[in-house]
Amino acid sequence: MPTDDAQAIDALGWEKRTFPPSAAFKRDALVVDTHLYDDAAEDYHGFWARQSADLLAWSKDWSTICEWELPFAKWFVGGQLNVSYNCLDRHVIAGRGAKVAFHFEGEPGDTRTVTYAQLLDETQRFANVLKGLGVTKGDRVNIYLPMIPEAAIAMLACARIGAAHSVVFGGFSAQSLSDRINDAEAKVLVTADGGWRRGEVFPLKPTADEALISTSTVTGVVVVRRGGNEVAMVEGRDHWYHELMDTAAAECPAEPMDSEQLLFLLYTSGTTGKPKGIMHTSGGYLTHVAFTHKYVFDLHADTDVYWCTADVGWVTGHSYIVYGPLANGATQVMYEGVPNHPGNDRIWEIVEKYGVTIFYTAPTAIRTYMKWGPQEPAKHDLSSLRVLGSVGEPINPEAWMWYQEHIGGGTCPIVDTWWQTETGGIMISPLPGATTTKPGSATFPLPGIGAELVDENGARVDAGGGYLTLTQPWPGMLRGIWGDQERYRETYWSRFPGRYFAGDGAKLDDDGYLWLLGRVDDVMNVSGHRISTTEVESALVSHPSVAEAAVVGATDPTTGQAIIAYVTLRGGLEVDAKVLRDHVAHEIGAIAKPKAIYFTPELPKTRSGKIMRRLLRDVAEGRNLGDTSTLADATVVGELQRRAAEEPSPD
Ligand code: WTA
Numbered sequence: 220m221p222t223d224d225a226q227a228i229d230a231l232g233w234e235k236r237t238f239p240p241s242a243a244f245k246r247d248a249l250v251v252d253t254h255l256y257d258d259a260a261e262d263y264h265g266f267w268a269r270q271s272a273d274l275l276a277w278s279k280d281w282s283t284i285c286e287w288e289l290p291f292a293k294w295f296v297g298g299q300l301n302v303s304y305n306c307l308d309r310h311v312i313a314g315r316g317a318k319v320a321f322h323f324e325g326e327p328g329d330t331r332t333v334t335y336a337q338l339l340d341e342t343q344r345f346a347n348v349l350k351g352l353g354v355t356k357g358d359r360v361n362i363y364l365p366m367i368p369e370a371a372i373a374m375l376a377c378a379r380i381g382a383a384h385s386v387v388f389g390g391f392s393a394q395s396l397s398d399r400i401n402d403a404e405a406k407v408l409v410t411a412d413g414g415w416r417r418g419e420v421f422p423l424k425p426t427a428d429e430a431l432i433s434t435s436t437v438t439g440v441v442v443v444r445r446g447g448n449e450v451a452m453v454e455g456r457d458h459w460y461h462e463l464m465d466t467a468a469a470e471c472p473a474e475p476m477d478s479e480q481l482l483f484l485l486y487t488s489g490t491t492g493k494p495k496g497i498m499h500t501s502g503g504y505l506t507h508v509a510f511t512h513k514y515v516f517d518l519h520a521d522t523d524v525y526w527c528t529a530d531v532g533w534v535t536g537h538s539y540i541v542y543g544p545l546a547n548g549a550t551q552v553m554y555e556g557v558p559n560h561p562g563n564d565r566i567w568e569i570v571e572k573y574g575v576t577i578f579y580t581a582p583t584a585i586r587t588y589m590k591w592g593p594q595e596p597a598k599h600d601l602s603s604l605r606v607l608g609s610v611g612e613p614i615n616p617e618a619w620m621w622y623q624e625h626i627g628g629g630t631c632p633i634v635d636t637w638w639q640t641e642t643g644g645i646m647i648s649p650l651p652g653a654t655t656t657k658p659g660s661a662t663f664p665l666p667g668i669g670a671e672l673v674d675e676n677g678a679r680v681d682a683g684g685g686y687l688t689l690t691q692p693w694p695g696m697l698r699g700i701w702g703d704q705e706r707y708r709e710t711y712w713s714r715f716p717g718r719y720f721a722g723d724g725a726k727l728d729d730d731g732y733l734w735l736l737g738r739v740d741d742v743m744n745v746s747g748h749r750i751s752t753t754e755v756e757s758a759l760v761s762h763p764s765v766a767e768a769a770v771v772g773a774t775d776p777t778t779g780q781a782i783i784a785y786v787t788l789r790g791g792l793e794v795d796a797k798v799l800r801d802h803v804a805h806e807i808g809a810i811a812k813p814k815a816i817y818f819t820p821e822l823p824k825t826r827s828g829k830i831m832r833r834l835l836r837d838v839a840e841g842r843n844l845g846d847t848s849t850l851a852d853a854t855v856v857g858e859l860q861r862r863a864a865e866e867p868s869p870d
Contacts, residue, residue, distance in 0.1 A: 236616075238623075239655040240632055244605070248652025249517050255650075259666035266667050267294070267694050271506040274513065275300060275546065276309050278475035281502070285692060290712040290719070291699070292692035294503030295478040302482060302501050303346075303379035304473035305509075306545035307339040319550045322524070322573050323368050326415035326556025333368050335548070338375070341368075344467040345376035345460075351467070352407050352439035352458075356381030356476075359484065361405040361437070363387045363396055363427055365414025366555045369443045369460065370531040371541050373409045374483070378501075381476050385484040385496070388532025389414060389421075390826035393429035395494075399486050402496055403701065404436045409460075413446025417557050420446035428453075478502030484701050485534055487640040495710070496701030497534075497640050505546055507644035507695030511665065512543030515634050516577045516606050517651045524603070526552035526570070527579040533827050534640040535610055538695075539579060543644070558584065563591040567599040567626075578626070579608035583767075583828040585618045585626075590766035590789055593625045601626060606651050609635045612829060613735045615757035619658035637661040637735050639721060641711065643695025646670065647733055659757065660732045668693055670733070672725055677715040684726040686739060688718035724751065743772030743780045750811050752832065755782055758806035759813075762799055764792040769822050769830045770813065773839035783839040784813040785822055785859065815839075817862050823855045835859070 245251045259266035264284040271277075281298030310318065316336030323331040333341075354360060360377050362384050364370040370386070377384040385403045387396050400408065410427045413420040424442055428451065431437055442450065443460040452459075479500045486494040512518060516525065525544055529535035544551050552573050558566045566588070570578065588595065607627050609619070614635050623633055632651035638644060647670060649662045656662060664670040672685030689696075696719075700707040714720040724736040736751035743750050752770040759768035767787040772780035784803075788794065796816040804812045823831045838860050 235657075236620075237655050237657055238632070240652050241630065243630075244632060245652050247519070249519075250514055250650045251652045253653065255514070255666040263667045263669070263691060267503075267506060267510075270510045270667075271295060271502065271694070274509040275305050275502075275505060277502075278304075281478060285694075287692050289717065290708055291704075292503075292696055293479050294500075294506070294692075294694045298478040298502055299475035300478065300502055300505070301379065301473035301475055302505055302542070303342055303375040305505060306375060306378075306542065307335060307342060308473055310335045310548045311339050315548060318548065320545065321368050321371070321551055321553045324552065324554045324569055324572075325367075326418070326554075326560055331368065338368070338372065338545075340469065341372045341464070342375040342379060343471040344464050344469060345372050346379040346471040347467040348441065348460075348463045349376055349382065349407060350380060350471070351463070352441070354380065354382050354407055356474075357481075358382045358407075359385055359403040359405040361385050361387060361396075361400050361403065361408045363389060363391075363408060363410045363423060364443065364531070365389050365411055365416075365421075365423065365445060366530055366553060367411070367414065367443065367445055368553065369409075369411070369445075371545070371553075374531075374537075374541050375545075378482060379471060379473050381474065381480055383481040383483050385486070386532050386537070387486070388530060388826060389423055390532070393426045396427065396430035397433045398494065399496075400430065400434045400437060402486070402494075403484055405434075406436060407439045407441065408437050409441045409443070411443040411445040412450045413448045415446065415556050418560050420448045422446065422448050422450070424448075424450040476501055479698070481698075483537065485537060485640055487534075495703070495706065498698040498701055499537075499643050499695070500698050503694030503696070504643050505542060507693065508538040508543035509546040510667075511636075511645040511648075512539060512549070513547050514650055515636060515645050515648050515665070516579070516608060518544075518547055518549060518577070520548045520550075523549065523576045524552065524574050525549045525577040525579075526554075526573075526575045527608075528554065528558075528566070528581070528584065529579075529610075530827070534643070535579075538644050558587070559591070562595075564595040564598050567596045567601060570601055570604065571599040574603040576603050577606045577608070578604055579610065581611040581828055582609055582614040582618050583612065583824065583830070585609070585614070585622050586760065586767045588626075589618060589621050590787070592790070593621075596625050601628060604628070604631050607631045607633045609633065610638070610645075611827075613737055613753040614659060615753065615760050616658040617757065617761045623658070632656065633658075635659070635661045637723075637733075641697040642689075642693070642721075643697065646689070646693070647735075657728075657732055660728075660734045662732055664733075671718075672727055672733075673715055673718065677718070680727065682727050682729060684724060684736070686715070687721045687723045687725045687733075687735070688715055689721065690718055743770075743782060745772065745775075745778050745780050745782060745810065750782070750807075754807060755784065755803060755811050755813065758803045758811065759784060759786060759799060761806060762794070762802045764788050764794040765799065766790075767822055769832060769835055771832050771836040771839055773814075773836055775814070781814040782811065783835070784816045785819050785835055786816055787819060787822060817859065819855065819859055819862070821855045823859065
């Protein structure tokens with residue numbers, strides 16, 4: 220039995236159901252065949268160049284499509300464009316100024332309709348505000364805002380003048396904010412007094428003030444009034460957004476930027492404590508996100524109402540709320556708050572209200588909706604929906620099926636999109652009019668993308684499990700880690716020579732479908748068998764009493780690792796741990812039976828909704844927990860730790 224080989228990721232519990240695109244969907248779909256794949260397979264440089272020319276407006280043509288000196292890529296070299304011009308001006312110039320860019324819905328129920336013309340106007344004014352605060356091309360601006368239109372405006376204003384933004388999720392602490400400001404050496408911080416969350420105002424400005432105590436580069440702070448909470452303003456440094464906007468000049472021409480102009484930094488956690496400032500540039504990135512947004516979601520910009528529920532503080536918000544959709548001239552919904560305020564049906568109420576046609580969310584959210592029950596979406600008419608998307612973690616087949624049935628009315632194609640902060644845009648996903656889907660599989664690499672699995676030694680794997688690698692440069696790829704290109708090379712390009720290593724495990728089934736298995740550190744090794752935490756979680760969640768499950772491999776003296784499961788039951792239900800263990804054995808095999816199951820009312824998650832598996836492993840192994848500042852609810856951990864210590868293992 221192989222022990223330390225990716226080939227040994229056991230291909231257990233294959234999902235057999237298939238869903239071809241319906242004839243009704245295909246009738247109006249943008250892509251119903253393989254022509255894009257064929258085109259890209261011939262010549263992927265030429266393919267991306269044609270997409271870029273088709274989707275974007277360039278001020279100056281590029282001379283070289285892609286310059287590749289591993290691991291550094293440049294795309295559309297010599298070309299010039301302005302990202303904010305592409306997202307705003309050209310739509311207005313084409314006569315679409317009155318088209319809605321954002322239907323904004325505040326958590327308290329206030330609404331705001333922002334047209335493309337208004338978005339352009341505010342962006343130009345705010346670009347002038349930034350200039351007035353001394354921001355020039357090449358500077359960095361930090362953004363720490365709730366989910367309000369000003370977040371997009373601030374980002375686009377930076378892009379307009381060639382400053383790079385660094386957005387920090389509003390749920391991050393003062394420490395995290397100051398770390399990111401310091402690493403980026405930001406000149407200006409854009410924040411708000413506060414925002415709405417779960418019926419209350421959460422203050423941002425006081426946290427920003429605390430962060431600014433330990434920074435030295437910020438000379439100006441702009442504060443958007445949103446929460447209405449009292450805040451202190453530092454004379455000479457702090458300014459109200461509305462006051463500066465009132466006196467700002469209305470016009471700020473979009474200056475052409477080099478294709479490789481730094482567009483933004485976005486910090487993401489690595490295996491070490493220090494977050495990495497992932498660098499993204501302009502021409503290639505915008506090509507990638509515009510292309511994927513259009514074709515993965517089958518966007519018909521004139522009629523679709525698109526809603527991505529991500530926060531602008533994460534890469535999904537950057538690529539699929541701001542840049543991709545606006546480059547494509549889409550109409551979107553932007554929602555400020557939590558999904559269960561005032562009721563568990565808030566999301567579905569909004570879908571009905573705005574007639575949302577394309578809905579993009581995360582598996583963790585879908586499982587939460589499952590937990591709340593199908594009666595919540597059933598309260599609303601969701602028949603406007605036509606495409607559903609998923610991102611952020613492997614979607615277990617049961618959640619996929621629930622999404623399809625209870626949200627998609629059994630007819631919407633589901634696009635499970637695999638990508639990362641580092642990839643900039645979607646890499647592996649179905650095209651909804653062309654791809655036959657299987658619940659739980661992200662299917663195939665998109666046209667123009669090269670992805671392969673390799674084993675421990677870097678040899679290609681054509682069937683079964685392996686490490687996911689990317690084999691060729693792509694336009695949206697990260698250009699490095701801010702201030703640490705050695706770490707960039709080391710983190711992504713050293714494990715398998717010549718390949719980008721994504722850090723994810725995956726398996727290929729006999730039909731060539733890719734099944735993402737989660738981070739490689741989430742793959743357990745039990746008695747020499749590699750078993751994905753995701754597969755066991757899927758099995759647990761397929762039991763009718765289980766709402767959500769997180770599985771970790773804890774060190775075990777006999778078996779190497781033992782499978783430990785944390786399970787949240789559906790409201791009001793009770794079940795014996797033994798029943799669930801047998802259920803997993805039934806679904807996958809006795810090898811995958813969890814050694815212990817702990818029941819818990821909530822799972823510890825990061826503020827972006829990812830289950831903190833490493834932390835659960837620490838709990839399972841009785842280790843000290845260290846920093847839990849990114850936990851959505853830190854008390855959950857204490858509770859889990861208490862139970863893990865008290866309850867003997869069922870074995
Ligand atoms: C995981 C989010 C399975 C994966 C866009 C990746 C997924 C990490 C999927 C990146 C998916 C994202 N199926 N796993 N469809 N999408 N992941 O940087 O482990 O926040 O490496 O980017 O999320 O997370 P990040």
